[in-house]
Amino acid sequence: QVQLAESGGGLVQAGGSVRVSCVATGHTANSYAMGWFRQASGKEREFVASVGWNPVMTSYADSVKGRFTISRTGAKNTVYLEMNNLRPEDTAVYYCASELRDPDYRRRENWKYWGTGSLVTVST
Numbered sequence: 001q002v003q004l005a006e007s008g009g010g011l012v013q014a015g016g017s018v019r020v021s022c023v024a025t026g027h028t029a030n031s032y033a034m035g036w037f038r039q040a041s042g043k044e045r046e047f048v049a050s051v052g053w054n055p056v057m058t059s060y061a062d063s064v065k066g067r068f069t070i071s072r073t074g075a076k077n078t079v080y081l082e083m084n085n086l087r088p089e090d091t092a093v094y095y096c097a098s099e100l101r102d103p104d105y106r107r108r109e110n111w112k113y114w115g116t117g118s119l120v121t122v123s124t
Contacts, residue, residue: 002026004096004115011121017084020118022096024077033100034072034079037108038092039117045095047106049081059105064090086122093117 008020022034035050049060049070058070069082079096095118097111104110 002098002113004098004113006094006096006115006118009094009118009120011123012086014086014088014122014124016086016122017082018086018120019080019082020094020096020120022079022081022115024079024096024098024113027098032098033105034070035097035100035105035111036070036079036081037095037097037111038090038120039095040089040092043092045108047108048094050100050105051079061106083120086120088122088124091120091122093119 003025005023006020012018033050033052036048037045038048039045047061048064049068051058051070051072055072067085072079096115099112100110101112102110
């Protein structure tokens with residue numbers, strides 16, 4: 001049984017930074033692509049970032065490029081999302097995803113496993 005557990009997040013001021021983490025159990029996370037999505041209140045869940053089995057293979061949504069960094073540690077089966085220069089529009093529940101079933105990593109339906117999410121609130 002694969003399980004993903006997010007942690008981190010919380011309340012941060014605009015312009016600040018926060019990191020969310022995702023620990024994967026039940027499979028060897030470094031053998032699979034991992035991703036982060038987010039869902040703001042009343043909106044669809046959207047792609048944020050992904051990292052391939054090779055940690056140099058990363059992709060970002062245009063809205064976060066240059067501000068967010070995704071990374072992974074194979075030994076600890078952990079994926080991180082470092083978020084800098086946060087904006088109020090970054091406020092959302094951030095979800096970790098694992099095991100990409102299709103090359104189109106930007107579509108949520110192509111990811112097999114999901115965490116329960118971690119709330120990040122950016123205040124003005």
